[in-house]
Amino acid sequence: MSLRLSVLYPLLLAVLANLLSVVKAHDNGMDMSMDGSMDLAEGQMLPYLHFTRGDIVLFYGWVPSTKKAMVGACIGMFLLALVERWIAACRGVMEAHWRKRAQIVQADRINLPTTGEKKPNLTTGGVRAAFTLRNAPPFVFSHDLARGLLHAVQAALQFAFMLIVMTFQVAFILSIVIGLGVGETLFGRFASHAAVH
DSSP states (O other): OHHHHHHHHHHHHHHHHHHHHHSOOOOOSOOOOOSSOEEOSSSEEOSSOBOOSOOOOSSTTOOOOSHHHHHHHHHHHHHHHHHHHHHHHHHHHHHHHHHHHHHHHHHHHHHSOOTTOOOOOTTTTHHHHHHHHOOSOOOOHHHHHHHHHHHHHHHHHHHHHHHHHTTOBHHHHHHHHHHHHHHHHHHHHHHHHHHHO
16 A cells, blocks of 8 residues: 555656646736735725725725715715614614513423323423423524524625725725714614613
């Protein structure tokens, strides 16, 4: 077996060396330097924090190039950040509601015997087995579907914020950060209050 490996290693190295000589970078007439700004149809994408207008916001056609368009874009991002915090608060309140409903569903399943059975008690181990075997709340389709949809919307908004921040436009970044802060100030108490109860 070691004879096979000793023959295969040089053969494998020869094949890899041949592939590396074929696959090499070449100049195709494009400047691939990443040090400067990137020229776009409407402006330049600057790789540093800046206040200049003309950055693409999420889509190619969304390029605020005037002062009024920049103000409108910043107000829109501020409001979008408020909506994200509102969704987070709604999700927190709903989680508390769903937790209580799941406890009721689980208690109903433990307490109600099926037809022809007697009610379980602690001596038979029915209740003890139900509590020790099941630590997770039961699956309730309406709760879990809504939970998944809320999470998907939140994740989409957070990805959109990430892409906007990647423009390095300071006005956009400040609008999002201030909007998230104001939104947490307005709506954060609902989620934290729901988590306590």
